[in-house]
Amino acid sequence: MANHVIIVDLETTGLNSGRDQIIEIGAIKLDLDAGKVLDQFQTFSKPDDTYAFSYDQDDEGNDIENDEELEPIRLDPFITELTGITDEMLEGAPSNPDAVDAFFHFAGDLQIWAYNAGFDSKFLNNHTEAHRPLKDILSLARRAFPELQNHKLATVAEHLNLSIDGAHRALADCLMAKEVLIQGIQFQIENPDPFHHGFKVSDYLPKEEGVFYGKTIVFTGALETMTRDGAATHASQFGFKIGSSVTKKTDYLVVGIQDLSTLAGHDKSTKQRKAEELIADGVSIEILTENDFIRICGINT
Structure with missing residues (x-):
């Protein structure tokens, strides 16, 4: 079967998915095996009529009151400077819900990747009931290039000698992210035990609207259908806080395939043995298989 995936990128009015909007x-649709772009999708999106960056103000910064409805300045000048997108370019563009619907129609059932997927996912999920998980290219970049001072897309692109012309426009960023994804996957192939390297639970922020918000989940062992960061990305989108160790505050432990060479003669990991000890002491922790985790989160693998 052809190994086709989608890479998506959003430009927005700001960083707050609860207040800001997609512009x-x-x-791109990518053949991962050939490294070839098969198709592409692009749309502007006009913020709704209730959105405004700012209103007219007097010299002291107070809103001007008059009998006429004030025209909003839709885009922060910083965003226009950063992206090159102007108010005029958004006139007549589809609404956020319509633009998101069109994107998911383009993506079909293919796996979706994004650079810093948690950011894009929050904005997309504001406008869809599907709440499809996005896999994170940023996590691959952190594993493959740990020596970099930061892992912003432009920084990684320059490290790979890629052109950053057009950066902060959606399609240009997708094309840069494509090369990072291909090299990140190659790194995983050459380093077959990547699921611990570079994994930081602080990278995964629980989605407040998720059905498991307030619950903590911990992973142990290697998963068959996804990497550790992929599982953590899924879990965080469903509201889980990702834990690094098993404690009394742990609600779920997902047990994958254990590397016998690291178990020091035991048949279970330290995390699983700790969970079982706490359960015996009356702490409510549920131990899940990978299939259990997939089932409760409704993940399509």
């Missing part, structure tokens, strides 16, 4: 969606 551009770009995506």
Whole structure:
């Protein structure tokens, strides 16, 4: 079966998914095996009429009151400077819900990747009931290039001698992210035990609207259908806080395949043995298989 995936990138009015809105969606359909772009998608999106960056103000910063409805300045000048997207470019563009719907129609049932997937996922999920998980290219970059001072897309692109012309426009960012994804996957192939390297639970912020918000989940062992960061990305989108160790505050432990060479003669990991001890002491912790985890989160693998 062809190994086709989608890479998506959003440009937005700001960083707060609860307040800010999408102004551009770009995506490419990629043949991962050939490294070839098969198709692309791009649309601007106009913020709704209730959105405004700012209103007219007097010299002291107070809103001007008059009998006429004030025209909002839709885009922060910083965003226009950063992206090159202007108010005029958004006139007549589809609404956020329509633009997101069009993107998911383009993506079909293919696996979706994004650079810093948690950011894009929050904005997309504001406008869809599907709440499809996005896999994170940023996590691959952190594993493959740990020596970099930071892992912003432009930084990694320059490290790979890629052109950053057009950066902060959705399709240009998708094309840069494509090369990072291909090299990150190659790193995983050459380093077959990547699921611990570079994994930081602080990278995964629980989605407040998720059905498991307030619950903590911990992973142990290697998963068959996804990497550790992929599982953590899924879990965080469903509201889970990702824990690094098993404690009394742990609600779920997902047990994958154990590396016998690291178990020091035991048949279970330290995390699983700790969970079983706490359960015996009356702490409510549920131990899940990988299939259990997939089932409770409704993940399509």
